[in-house]
Amino acid sequence: MTLSHLWCSLTALAPEVSRGHAGDVRPAPRQGGASCRQARTALKSPPETRCAAPCPACLPALPVRVTSVEGASNKMSGAGKRVLIVFAHQEPLRSFNGALKEAAVQALSKQGCQVEVSDLYASTFNPVATRADILGDLKSTESFRYGEETAAAWEKGKLSQDIVNEQKKVQDADLVIFQFPLYWFSMPAIMKGWMDRVLTRGFAYGFPQFYESGPFTKKKALISITTGGMESMYGPTGVNGDINVILWPMQQGMLHFCGFQVLAPQISWSPSFMPEEGRKGLVAMWEQRLASVWQEKTLKFAPLELFDPKKGFVLNDDTVKNLSTKPQGLTVGQHAGKPLPPNNQTKANDASAE
Structure with missing residues (x-):
């Protein structure tokens, strides 16, 4: 270049x-x-x-490229399933994110799913975690600790109503789709605020109720994002860096941490620089994927049994020894100084964490 x-x-x-x-x-x-x-x-x-x-x-125009799961069939529908779409874009209709959201609503509804949308901008969702999220007296009068106070408030039914409403939607859902444009290699602040306030301790995680032992092990989650840059810019040699690294904090640190079965992300590369035909193609591929989303395999993460709690939850000796003979790391996060396993956070058929 x-x-x-x-x-x-x-x-x-x-x-x-x-x-x-x-x-x-x-x-x-x-x-x-x-x-x-x-x-x-x-x-x-x-x-x-x-x-x-x-x-x-x-x-x-850029070529139509999209990251999606291959080899899925249409044998299983979502009849009777409940889906929550958490949507973060200022323009709900005349935007590509809005088009993807509407396509998901229609495709999943045709399967017999009950689909609910949380439009964060339209509902003016408050993304800021504060003392106001706890109703009534605090657990501690000495110093304010948001995690501890919201956990106690959740147990007592004393969380603010907007949090309670969103938690009920998550609790009812079999699949949660997060639809948003990539902002500064992450999610929009309003989406991050939803994560901060809604996924409270007790409701979404605990100790030792986290990762594959988390509360949401029977629920699926999927991130659907759009980018401003081309796919090549997010490769291992691209100027923006490996997209797998960007996805790790969201998919491992948020979704998998709460126990979700994390499906491969849907990445619509640079739709703003595509002609209308290209954007329609991306939407069609999204609809096609959703037709069999219920039978997709999940991304692979390192199971808790590989970590030694006596040593501070680091990989146990047997795993480290086994990893020493491998050409690449276990996952994007647990790489042990080795090359990252390719597509660890973008394709469900990756076997690096096994």
């Missing part, structure tokens, strides 16, 4: 990301060759008609 190509790619993507509209149906204004020529002039590069490699500013 030439320096001019890198500059053009970042110049094309930066305005969209800074405005927080990664994944909108309406593409950001494309300056095309003009912006590229300006960048090449600033970098004293040759006046080429295109970048040395494809970039969003130069190409009329």
Whole structure:
């Protein structure tokens, strides 16, 4: 990749990301060759008609690429299942995230599922965890500890009503889908605030009720995201880094931690730089996947039995010894200084954690 190509790619993507509209149906204004020529002039590069490699500013459209589970069949429907879609986008209808949300509602409803949507922006969900989340007296009068106080409030039925409402939706759901655009290599603040406030201790986790022993072991969870950058930018050699590393805190640290059976993520790469046909293709692939989502295999995480609690919950001696003979790490997080297992957080057929 030439320096001019890198500059053009970042110049094309930066305005969209800074405005927080990664994944909108309406593409950001494309300056095309003009912006590229300006960048090449600033970098004293040759006046080429295109970048040395494809970039969003130069190409009329990106190829339709999506991360999805392969080999699924349509034998099992979701009749009688309950689905919760937690949706975080400011534009519920005229955005690509909105299109994916609506497609999921329709596809799953046709299966006989009961689908409920928590539209966080439309409902003005409060993402800030504060003392106001606990009704009545606190457990401790000395210092405020949010985790301990919300755990006690959950046991006594003293959490604020908006938290109670969301917890009931999660409790009723067989599948929870989180739909949002990738913001700063993570989720929008309002979605993170939902995680902080709704997944309280006692309700969503405890000790030792966590990971595969967590409260939600009979529930499935799936992250569906859109990106501003191309798929190649999120590869092991891409400028943004490996998407598996980005997904790890969300899928391991939030969903799997609470016991969810985590399905492979649905990643819609750079829809803002696609023509309408490309975006329709991404939606169609999402609908096709949802037709058999109930029989999908889950992502693999390192089971608790591999960790030694006497040594501070690190990998036990037998696992470390076995890992020493392997060419790659166990998972994205438990890599033991070895190369990361490819696709550990993006494909359910990865066997690295076995």
